[in-house]
Amino acid sequence: MMTYRELCGEIKNNRGILALLRIRPDNLTQDKQANRDLFLDRYPAIAAIYPFQQPLHTLLMKSALTQRACGEVIPVFLTMLTELKQSAFKPVAALGKTLSS
Numbered sequence: 001m002m003t004y005r006e007l008c009g010e011i012k013n014n015r016g017i018l019a020l021l022r023i024r025p026d027n028l029t030q031d032k033q034a035n036r037d038l039f040l041d042r043y044p045a046i047a048a049i050y051p052f053q054q055p056l057h058t059l060l061m062k063s064a065l066t067q068r069a070c071g072e073v074i075p076v077f078l079t080m081l082t083e084l085k086q087s088a089f090k091p092v093a094a095l096g097k098t099l100s101s
Contacts, residue, residue: 003089007045021046025054049092056080 004021005011011018020028020036028036040047059077062069084096 003049003091004046007049008043021050021053024058049089052080052083056084 004018011021017035017039020032020039023032025033025036040050059073059080062073065073081096081100084092085100087093087096
C-alpha cells in the first residue's frame with residue numbers, strides 16, 4: 001500500500017480507493033469493480049503492480065496448510081519473494097527483504 005501512495009498522491013486522501021485496492025476482486029460489487037477499473041486505467045503504474053499484489057496477499061493469508069500444500073506453495077512464495085527484492089520501488093523491496101529475513 002505504501003507503493004500505491006508513493007505512485008499516486010490521490011490515494012493518501014481517498015480511503016475509498018485504498019479500500020477498493022485492498023479488497024479481494026471476487027468480493028467487489030459491479031459498481032466497486034467499475035470504480036477500481038477506472039482508477040487503474042488512470043494510473044497504469046498501479047495497474048501494473050495490482051495483479052502481483054493480489055496473489056501475494058492471498059498466498060500470505062493462507063494459514064492452515066498440509067505438508068503437501070506447503071510443498072506446492074513454497075516455490076511460488078520464493079519466486080514472488082525474489083521479484084519483491086528486485087523491485088525498483090523502495091517499499092516493495094523493503095517488504096521483500098523483511099519477508100526473507
